[in-house]
Amino acid sequence: MSQLAAGSAARAAVPGPREPDRMGRDWVGVLAEVPLFRSLSRRHLKHVASVARARRYGAGSSIVRAGDPGSGFYVLIDGAVRVIPPTGRPRRLQAGDFFGEMALLDDSPRSASVVADGEVLTMTISRSAFSKLLKHEPSLAHELLRTLAARLRTAEKSD
Ligand code: CMP
Numbered sequence: 001m002s003q004l005a006a007g008s009a010a011r012a013a014v015p016g017p018r019e020p021d022r023m024g025r026d027w028v029g030v031l032a033e034v035p036l037f038r039s040l041s042r043r044h045l046k047h048v049a050s051v052a053r054a055r056r057y058g059a060g061s062s063i064v065r066a067g068d069p070g071s072g073f074y075v076l077i078d079g080a081v082r083v084i085p086p087t088g089r090p091r092r093l094q095a096g097d098f099f100g101e102m103a104l105l106d107d108s109p110r111s112a113s114v115v116a117d118g119e120v121l122t123m124t125i126s127r128s129a130f131s132k133l134l135k136h137e138p139s140l141a142h143e144l145l146r147t148l149a150a151r152l153r154t155a156e157k158s159d
Helices: 007-012 025-031 042-051 101-106 127-136 138-157
Strands: 052-057 062-064 072-084 091-094 113-126
Touching: 025 042, 042 052, 042 113, 042 127, 062 072, 072 101, 072 127, 101 127, 113 127, 127 138
Parallel strands: none
Antiparallel strands: 052 113, 062 113, 072 091, 072 113
16 A cells, blocks of 8 residues: 555644644544554444544654664554664555554564654554553454564565
């Protein structure tokens, strides 16, 4: 997916990185387009929106720094980011993709830096809300694992 249809319109309405905006039910339509959330009902999407914050980043902003402790999980709503690991090839993620799950899942430092490749809009979920969501939404955990498996295969191929 290169763009979420409602994502770029949403980007203009959201404040900058220092003023995260609580996402409400208006966001349900945007979240419904995100592959990670495709198996969730509208009721569950509303719940996700209620625990998430929208955040806008300028081109070149550092969103996540390798080695930092992980405090949140990110879904890219609009724009693209570069994932830059300490060693190995950088990767590009685009609207509909997610990042920041690894440090939360294994309670270890961030594995890579993530930098905005142009203007970016993310939705962020805190560590505790992420952990509760995964416990209560097995289908979400399943989608997350599918993507992690695919990323591992890609990383192994390019070694
Ligand atoms: P985390 O380690 O919390 O912070 C950096 C994030 O970059 C990481 O979670 C993943 O979401 C993402 N990331 C790291 N390595 C890769 C990769 N090989 N492909 C895609 N995304 C990655």
